[in-house]
Amino acid sequence: MNIQGYLKIPSISIRAFKVWQRNRDVFMKDIKLNFLPPLLEPMLYLIALGFGLGKFVESINGVPYVVFIAPALIAVSVMYASFFECSYGSYVRMYYQKIFDAIVATPLTIDDVIAGELLWGATRSMINASIMVPVIGIFGLIDLKYSLLIIPFAFFGGLLFAAIGMCFAAVTPNIMSINYPVLLFITPMFLFSGTFFPIDVLPLPVQYFATAFLPLTHIVNVIRSLAFGVIDSSLLFGIIWVLIVGSILIVISINLMKRRLVV
Amino acid sequence: MVSAVIAKDLHKYFKDQLAVKNISFSIEEGETFGFLGPNGAGKTTTMRMIQCVSPISRGKLEIMGMDTTKYHREIKSFMGVVPQENNLDGDFTVYENLLVYSRYFDIPRGEADKRIDELLDFVHLLEKRDVMTESLSGGMKRRLVLARALINRPRILILDEPTVGLDPQARHMIWEKLRSLKRQGVTIVITSHYLDEVEKLCDRLVVMDYGKILVQGTPGGVIERFIGSNIIEAENDPAILECLKQKDASYEIMGDIVHIYAANTAEISEYLLMECSFPKITARPATLEDVFLKLTGRRLRE
Ligand SMILES: Nc1ncnc2c1ncn2[C@@H]1O[C@H](COP(=O)(O)OP(=O)(O)OP(=O)(O)O)[C@@H](O)[C@H]1O
């Protein structure tokens, strides 16, 4: 496929929502189990890193360490939720459960199916954010004025990582191979995107690299700005970056999946 | 009247491999139409093109007068599909499977509930309504896939080996259901390796091999054309063959038995008994299986 092939605009219909509904219904079956991780995980990190490590790293750029990492934990959760949902999750549904095959025999197209999967992945990110924002809010670690905006933003950040996950699901030869992008891309992002320390302590080339190629950097920036209640131009830049790169990746991921599945 | 399916010079390539080579056929509305052929003949590939899930490589394919390349959503909305491989949604119960599937067709909830009850009754799965699909037996899964294919009240039903792995009771049950659908005017396209099944159900059929159509016709017509109405089976014995050669009879060696094709079975059996004194010969009506083996040979397909 040439470049135009990867950027061909998909024809998505409103029926994509049916796929979203299908995944939601499965999620709701284990609702209690599904709510636990986003509730528990940030607390563990906050206690270990914030209050434990925070004893030694008293503050970063004038803010207490625990306040510095709290928004980053939301950003990381946004990344993990949709990336895993649309990499391992979508791969299992596609390859092992043959769910996509069953759906494309109905009036839905493969474009609709993948769009529905991406929307669902983004929804998972948003669900996680909506649990974490109030929990972290209760600890008094975020400025409540703009923090609720983190929730809708989590949806768009989620779409971006859903699309990244879907691209890997589309090209992976088998499920084990998804471990490589996790190891080489997701884990470095978890560590080097201004999550646990500001990226300006890194060498300049690495900073440029992070800004250009590690989407989590922008998600962390935006969520941190909203959490601190700092509304400025860098916030706008981050949001626009996420929207543009997200849109492009959605288109690419759908075309990659079509290449794999339409035979 | 438009035909339910019209294929003209249809081709399908998988990369460089030509899986369907220039086939043409037409299926009329209300007809039950069979596709036969050995493993790898191209039956599933053809079904998937008719279902609009696999794009055609060359030629023309129209369903109810609509081009498959343009109107796939419309076509799929009035089509029901039983795929060769079961693909039930393992995350859901029997009832939920049908409900979730009904949503893909935009069937309102109340109507869907009504249809689900009817369909579960139709395939005798009412008792399994709230069971997860993994815990169904193979035959129950197959019946559920059939029920799922009927949720949108299809005008065309595509069945790719619907009765594979079913016990005789379940096969008879499915045949009965298919006949009742046929009476309601549903066009049925079926592939199967059970040739008795095809013979019983189909109005017309094609035999495919290596991606090509070898013959088309009614089951009776095809048998008559290639075998004649009856077949005589005798042991494969040099003396018999010698005897048959003298009589100039048409026969074929099938391993340790010889099939003798004849229009007048009585005459030839008498001749064989009198002149050649064979102890063991049997005459029986010719079947599709005889045609199938004659056309596609006895060799296994890898
Ligand atoms: N997705 C695919 N990619 C590449 N080749 C394929 C694909 N699907 C089928 N083929 C090839 O196309 C040919 C026809 O396969 P098809 O599945 O249509 O056969 P079939 O008649 O349904 O056989 P069976 O009776 O075993 O189901 C085979 O040679 C098969 O290997």
Ligand SMILES: [Mg+2]
């Ligand atoms: Mg097949």
